[in-house]
Amino acid sequence: MLFSSGLCFLLTKVFKIIKIEEGMTSDIYVSSVIPIGAMFAMTLWLGNSAYLYISVAFAQMLKAIMPVAVFLLGAAAGLEVMSCRMLAIMSVISVGVIVASYGEVTVSWIGVVYQMGGVVGEALRLIFMEIFVKRKGVRLNSISMMYYVSPCSALSLFVPWLFLEKPKMDSGGTWNFPPWILLLNCLCTFALNLSVFLVISRTSALTIRVTGVVRDWVVVLLSAVIFSDTKLTPINLIGYGIAIAGVVAYNNHKLKKEATITTSNEEGNSSNQERSNDLQIKDGNRDEQEQERFKSVQIEERQ
Numbered sequence: 001m002l003f004s005s006g007l008c009f010l011l012t013k014v015f016k017i018i019k020i021e022e023g024m025t026s027d028i029y030v031s032s033v034i035p036i037g038a039m040f041a042m043t044l045w046l047g048n049s050a051y052l053y054i055s056v057a058f059a060q061m062l063k064a065i066m067p068v069a070v071f072l073l074g075a076a077a078g079l080e081v082m083s084c085r086m087l088a089i090m091s092v093i094s095v096g097v098i099v100a101s102y103g104e105v106t107v108s109w110i111g112v113v114y115q116m117g118g119v120v121g122e123a124l125r126l127i128f129m130e131i132f133v134k135r136k137g138v139r140l141n142s143i144s145m146m147y148y149v150s151p152c153s154a155l156s157l158f159v160p161w162l163f164l165e166k167p168k169m170d171s172g173g174t175w176n177f178p179p180w181i182l183l184l185n186c187l188c189t190f191a192l193n194l195s196v197f198l199v200i201s202r203t204s205a206l207t208i209r210v211t212g213v214v215r216d217w218v219v220v221l222l223s224a225v226i227f228s229d230t231k232l233t234p235i236n237l238i239g240y241g242i243a244i245a246g247v248v249a250y251n252n253h254k255l256k257k258e259a260t261i262t263t264s265n266e267e268g269n270s271s272n273q274e275r276s277n278d279l280q281i282k283d284g285n286r287d288e289q290e291q292e293r294f295k296s297v298q299i300e301e302r303q
Contacts (some may be wrong), residue, residue, distance in 0.1 A: 001041075001154035003186035004193065008147040020147060023138040029148065032132040037152025039125035045157060047118030053111025055230040056223035060216055061100040062115045064243035067250045068093050069123035077127055079134075089249045096243025103235025142196050209251040213244060 012020045024033075050059050068090045074080035101107065133139055140148070169175055199208060220240065224230045 001044075001150045001157060004146055004190055005150040005154060007190055008143060008150060011143065012147055018141075018143045021140050021144050023140075024148065028132075028136050028138060032128065032136055032138075033148045034152050036125055036128045036132065037149045038156045039121050039128060040149060041153040041156035042121035043118050043125060044153070045118075045160070046114045046121060050111045050114035050118060053108035054115065056227055057220045057230045057232060057236075058100075058104050058107075059111075059115050060219045060223070061236070061240045061243070062097060062112065063119060064093060064100075064216070064240065064247055065097045065116070066119055066123060067247055069119050070126050071250075073120075073123050073127050074130070077131070079127065079130055085253065086250075089246050089253065092249065093243050093246035096239050096241070096246055099239025099242060100236050101239070103233045103237075103239055105231050105233060142193055146193050209255070213248060213251075216244065 011017050047059075054062075071080050071086060071090060075082050080086075101112070199211070220232070224232045
């Protein structure tokens, strides 16, 4: 997060390659950006801690429950409306994740709790982001968002690290941070955020969601090849397939909803334009009538 903060500062303020979008105030920063940064830090802390106890593939399978958490928290915040269709989709995703968990060879419930905590943190971050955009009316690109959020996340990670992890690291002897591995991880993180910004700016929401599903499968299958602690079972894959089917149905439902809103907005704009044109025509006719009356009065006066 410190690396992302520094790199965003260089790109936006020093080299000015990317422009920071306007609209940020101190009130919005305190009420929206700081909670988003804190939830992002919670996601990173708990999500990374889960990898100490469970495999990468199983952690990715548990992440499939994300739409359920986002929908339930969104419904509690008044951003989502409960319906039979959405309840069915959430049930399919939940059943898929449960089946995938049942098929896991070695389940560490500590790792599961950490991962689910990370899922809740990410869901809260997305909810705060939606409130930030819809209710505050501020729209920022990914780099601008990272410029504001990264320092908050770095501070939110530093405080618990100081009291929870630093004493353990001190008691373990000399700190060992391989600089090249650390630098490559930082670059990968920033490249991820930059790629999200580029994909959003050059493609559509459908592309984002489809590539997200493909990425999830790639992570699961590659981790089974690369890491020895990952052992996929047929029940694992069946459960994860069910969960992904629910995620695809959820994405499709959200895209149709967004398309309906866009269409209604366009129809509203066109009707407003037609009304404006009608008013202009009526005003023009009135002006012509007034001019004719004025001319007739002048003619009468001359006569």
